[in-house]
Amino acid sequence: MMQQKPDRNKNEAILSDLKDGWRLEELQKANQEFKEARLAALNLMEDALLSEQALRQSEARYRFLFDNIDQGVQICELVRNEAGGVTDLRSIHVNPAWMNIAVGGQGIVKAAASLHAQDQPWFRYCEQVKENGAPARFETKMSEEQWLDVFVTQMEGDRFMILLTDITDRKRHDINQSFLAYCSVALLKAASLKDMVDAIGENAHTYLGATACTFLRVEEDQDTLQLIAGWEEVSQPLPAGILQLSSLVNHKSLGQLSQAIPLILQQAGVEPTVPTNPALGLMRTALYVPVVRDQQIRYILCIYHTNPYHWFNDQVSLLTELAGRAWNKLARLEAEDKLKASEENYKAIVNQSVSGIFKISIEGQILFTNDYFAKMLGYNREELLRLTVKDIVHPSDLDKTFAGFNSMIESGQPFEVEKRLTRRDHSVIWVTNYAAPLFDSRKQVVGALVVSVDISRQKAVEQQKDEFISIASHELKTPLTSVKAFGQLVQQTSKEGNAEELADMISRMNLHIDRLVNLVGTILDTTKLERQEYSVNLEKLDINELISEKVKENQLAAPHFRFVFNPCERAWIYGDKISLGQVLNNLISNAVKYSPHGSTITIDCGYLENTIKVCVTDEGIGISEKDQEKIFDKYYRSVGLLESGRSGIGLGLYLCGEIIRRHNGVIGVSSILGTGTTFYFTIPSIN
Template sequence: MKAVAPMFEALFNQLTHPVAVLKADVPSFTIAAVNEQYKKSLRSTTNNLIGKAAFDVFKPWDSASEKQFDLLRNGLIQAITEKQQVDLPTINFESCVVDGVLAQASWWQIQITPVFSEDGQVDYLMCVNRNVTDQKEVSLLVENASQKEQELLEELQAVNEELASTNEELMATVDELNQSQENLSVLNNDLEQRIIERTAALAASERRYRSILNALPHIAWTSTPEGEINFFNQRWYDYTGMHIEQTLEKNWEDILHPDDLQTGLATYQNIIASQRPGEYEVRKKSINGEYRWHLLRIQPVRNEHGEIEHWVGTSTDIDAIKQLQQQKDDFISIASHELKTPITSLKASLQLIDKMKDNPSKEMLPKLILQSRKSIQRVSTLVEDLLNVNRLQHGEIHLNKTPFILSQLLNSICNPISIMGKQKIYITGNLELMICADEHRIDQVVTNLVNNAVKYAPESAITLNIQEEGSMVRLSVTDEGPGIPENKIPHLFDRYFRVDDAGYQASGLGLGLYISSEIIKRHDGEIGVQSELGKGSTFWFTVPIGAC
């Protein structure tokens, strides 16, 4: 959930209205957070609002402003006491003192929403401030115009009453009336221009809003209060490959995984019906036909009356997180099983030894000790694999390169296996070739490859071939076993990868080939495999011959 906090902070700062979050610590009302629009609305150079008492930062300057601040303070207390949203009447701040700096005169509508803790207490108050100065100014202008018009009508009536007196007075009145009409026309034109500009500003705000959604790295959309989607950002079209006409047809069965279709649509409708934010997970089909997990979050956007104006939704690709969770669960299951088997065997051997400690059997005791050693060696090998992976990840494995004859190392590895097993192991190629490498790590790689061949091709001969290729040496380990399915080969050297019982790495933690590949990479070499079902496999690696 750590990735969620930055996203909500970004959305908080991208809200179009100034928003402040206050602690419910009456009477201080400590400022806990403000968004970027709030800071801009103050037009103040101070940025140190957080942590200060609200009414220490914002102070009245005369008796009229004290009434405005009392109205705000009482609204905050009411929201805490009644535990419900409070919409304050329009407040006029002719000037506002913030740390000694006068802010711009304006009219505001303030909506106070309590934020509850888990035990139902009010912890914070979210104050959404909507600047209605333009609307108020238009209203005042209309009122002034009406008042002037009334005054003109009264003057006209007086002129009519005096019409009989003289023609000069009549002409003067007509001239005055004409001038008044011209003034009214100018005022009307001014109002029309203000309305045009305000409409253009709203259109520009809508364009900016959609530009912000298009800039998001996730799929985002908006919908009507009833949940009808009316806009998708560009990420939707990039991911699905659909065009606008296809999207408007709302064929969700072409996008959602069949197993998620009904529950996904039902959850979406339930969130819309609840009029509260919500989230859920579904699988969506990408442009290449692959279904990937997404986390959908839906948030209502309300007006000053608390009514939902529209919904905003985002869809975040969490497929990688899902895969990591599955890999973690698989690894824990595999590791538990692989460790339990030798430990169980060791426990059984020790119990039998304990029973015969007073009268040990010459036949059974050596076998039990041998079995115990094998179990301990198995546990030790599993733990060493885990430690090697950790060292590789942290760059703690360092190479200690020395010169040695490669065929001699192969003999030391293969001779004990040949003596104990049924396989015939052949070492061919350039038997005199000396290389400069970390002998211990090369031993570890070769042992892993030979053990895999012995384990999965028990009836097959095994051939190790040393071949000089320019400045590199190529060592291959070939068996005539069952082979490996083609679709499994690209993943053989992945960490924790295991295939079924017919293939390589059927037991173990799936770390042997991964560790081997990392060791070869640190030698600036390459590792790979060629395999054909029913004909066997050849694992190979190359390392520089080098000079120590």
């Protein structure tokens, strides 16, 4: 037992030593772990400090980049109401570039910087980006002088970033180039000065906001201006007609224009209600761009605005270049307009000519005709252009036509020919053709220009004259022969001493002499009329008395007819007794000549509307409607007269018509073929 205790104590001592060793080891291990933990903590603190420093540096770099980029940047957030609806757009942060672009000296309202307005375009685009989940980009015109490129993207939730880029210079360049391109195309397509100016004006309105555009031509005196074409969006008084450049601009400005330097004109003050500046009219602003050639101003391009307008240098340069491009087109179009006007005048002269004018090829094809020539032949122009010379020339005159044409081709000299042409209705007219050769660039004859004068009436008159000479010779020969025969009988009878037979012969001879005297008198009076030498001596006459006298004379000359005279109630006139007596004799003797023996000749006199109307009515052969139209023409003899075999020279009724017209009266005829005729005339009465 005594021996066991030491063993326990020993064990306890060993156990205590073991415990103490464990504690030390644990302590050492813990101490080591603490050291390691403290080192880790120190490392973490160092990493945190380094991270914070890096973050601060990153934020500094971000802020530096944010504040110094050229694009305007704004962080903004949608503002919602209690129901979740978007009511506004709140700005969180903007960079200086945004303030410079959106608020700076570009004419943008300051409200654009804060975006507190739902009418701003990017407000709607933020909602669109939110809805679609994709960024949006668009271009917007903030004023007349600024364009922006806008990019909108969503950051998180209702936050967005908006980037602004000022693209004014690029847009202005694009607009200027588009304007110049469209105007250049218009210059190529323009068929007239008006087309060209209209195109320039419309493009200037579209791209530059212009209200009007004009082109002024400067005359050789370098002062007179002529408006040659103009365009205006709305009706506004513009410089028009003939102006004086010296009255529009001062001497200094005139010198500037002479040196091809554009001139800007501004009308200060309130908007004008009446033109105060002749160079501007009711416009507020104008740009005068001169076109100078050979040190002289030839044209001035004028662009107008109704409102005050700031002209940029690039716009002035643009319009200067356009005016230069327009020079050749202007000169050519003006020359074409003058040529067109000349051609129109030529066509008007040709078509209004009283002569037929046509052009034919060397093969005889009709290439051109005026309206009068087509009317002469009874065709319209389109029909006539399908014909040839052979189709319109009378077959009997083709040989001499071709002979003259061939001679013209060989000699190159014009020729003249009288010939007949066949009309569409197959009737024939006489013409005198004056044909002049047409040459090509090699001086070869390729056709002819022909002036055709209708001489059908002249030919008819010549034929009537020939017939008149023949008839007049016969009419003169007959009484002269009779007078000569009766003279011989009188001579023989006077020797025989038969007084009664002698008196009868002398009476018959006097009738033939009277007939001869009347015939010669008619011819002489007609000659006086043609020479404008015939005159009437007006005096106060009783028409009843004159008619009664002439009825008695004709009753003695025509005892086999019954004469009835119905006088007027108021019968006073102013007239030439001899001339009116000649008319009455002619009408009554014609009634006797073309009526059967024993018939009645009625002479009526009546008062009608301040005139005296005298009618001579017979029961003779009558006159056709066709003959009635020409019965008072010189040398005309009706078909009934020719068929009846009765004599006449075609001057009596012509002379009657001229006498009545010189009494301010009217002469006419009414007749039905086969039932008689009434010739009448009216003369103003004395109230």
